[in-house]
Every structure is written in structure tokens, then in C-alpha cells.
Amino acid sequence: MTAIQRATVEDARDLSIAHIASWQKGYRGLYSDELLDNLSVDESIPRWEKRLRSDDTTFLTRRNRQVAGFITVRAAPAEDTGELYLLYVNPDFWRQGVGRRLSNFSCNWFMEQGYKRAIVWVNHLNKPGMEFYEACGWEPDSGRQTSEIYGIKVPEVRYSRML
Numbered sequence: 001m002t003a004i005q006r007a008t009v010e011d012a013r014d015l016s017i018a019h020i021a022s023w024q025k026g027y028r029g030l031y032s033d034e035l036l037d038n039l040s041v042d043e044s045i046p047r048w049e050k051r052l053r054s055d056d057t058t059f060l061t062r063r064n065r066q067v068a069g070f071i072t073v074r075a076a077p078a079e080d081t082g083e084l085y086l087l088y089v090n091p092d093f094w095r096q097g098v099g100r101r102l103s104n105f106s107c108n109w110f111m112e113q114g115y116k117r118a119i120v121w122v123n124h125l126n127k128p129g130m131e132f133y134e135a136c137g138w139e140p141d142s143g144r145q146t147s148e149i150y151g152i153k154v155p156e157v158r159y160s161r162m163l
């Protein structure tokens with residue numbers, strides 16, 4: 001596994017591949033099979049290129065040249081708060097500590113940026129995701145929001161931690 005490094009626009013394809021593989025395995029049952037089976041790397045690449053050129057910051061780690069996992073971090077609307085916007089691990093590397101490394105890395109990065117608190121939003125039905133965050137030291141708080149993902153309204157619960 002490589003060190004966690006800042007992603008660039010050249011990583012858009014490999015990030016798309018890992019992102020879609022993680023969605024298709026991790027979100028089976030949360031979203032329809034039709035949606036998951038039709039996710040397309042070619043359609044995802046321009047979205048990733050745009051994200052990689054934006055103010056959001058993405059870090060990744062590779063194994064055997066594949067993206068093993070990645071995070072996207074950014075400022076949250078609340079003062080002194082950083083948001084872990086995306087955290088995905090390629091299913092080929094689940095339960096090997098990659099997600100925990102990425103979660104820890106995000107908290108160190110938030111501290112370096114001077115944030116006092118970190119948050120992450122999780123689909124309210126993503127039980128494994130919630131258990132993962134709790135295992136990594138995040139705690140559910142009272143935050144609730146509804147996001148629109150591929151046109152579907154998704155209730156989300158907020159996890160947070162003081163830094």
C-alpha cells in the first residue's frame with residue numbers, strides 16, 4: 001500500500017473505478033440494482049476531473065497500481081469545522097485497515113488546517129458505514145439532512161468528532 005498522497009486530475013479514471021466498485025458492493029440494497037449496475041466509469045471521469053480541479057481536496061492510496069481507497073475533504077459550512085465529504089475503499093481491500101488509515105489521515109489534515117471539529121454525513125441506512133465510523137472514533141450527533149443523490153432523496157445522519 002502506498003503512502004496516502006494528494007490526488008491530481010490524472011487520477012480521475014482510477015478514482016472513478018474504485019468509487020464505482022465501492023458503491024456497487026457497499027450500497028447494494030441501499031440503492032436499486034438498476035442504478036448500481038448502470039454506474040459508468042466513463043460518465044464518472046468528468047465529474048471526478050471537475051472535483052479534482054475544485055477547492056475540495058482528495059487524497060488516495062494505491063495498491064498494485066489500483067486505487068485502494070480515497071477521501072475528499074473540505075471546509076464545512078459551520079465555523080472551525082472540516083467535512084469528510086467522501087471516504088471509499090475499493091472492495092478488494094476491505095477489512096485491511098485502509099478505511100481507518102484514511103479516517104485518521106483526514107483528522108490530521110483537518111487539524112493541520114486549524115479546524116476544531118470534523119463532521120461526516122452518512123446515509124441513514126448505511127449501517128456498516130456507521131459501524132465503521134464509530135470504530136474509528138466518530139460519534140453520531142443530532143445533525144440530520146436530506147441530500148439528493150442521482151435524483152433520490154437520501155436522509156443522512158451526521159457523525160462528528162472534536163479534534
Ligand SMILES: CC(C)(COP(=O)(O)OP(=O)(O)OC[C@H]1O[C@@H](n2cnc3c(N)ncnc32)[C@H](O)[C@@H]1OP(=O)(O)O)[C@@H](O)C(=O)NCCC(=O)NCCS
Nearest residue numbers: 026087088089094095096097098099100128129131132135
Ligand atoms: C465502510 C468502509 C469505508 C470501511 O473500509 P475498510 O477499509 O474496510 O475499513 P477498516 O478495515 O479500516 O475497518 C476499521 C474498523 O471499522 C469497522 N468496520 C469496517 N467495515 C465494517 C463493516 N462492513 N461492518 C461493520 N463494521 C465495519 C470494524 O470495526 C473495523 O475493524 P476490524 O476490521 O478490526 O473489525 C468500506 O466498507 C467502504 O468503502 N464502504 C462503501 C462506502 C461507504 O460506506 N463509505 C462510508 C460512508 S460514506
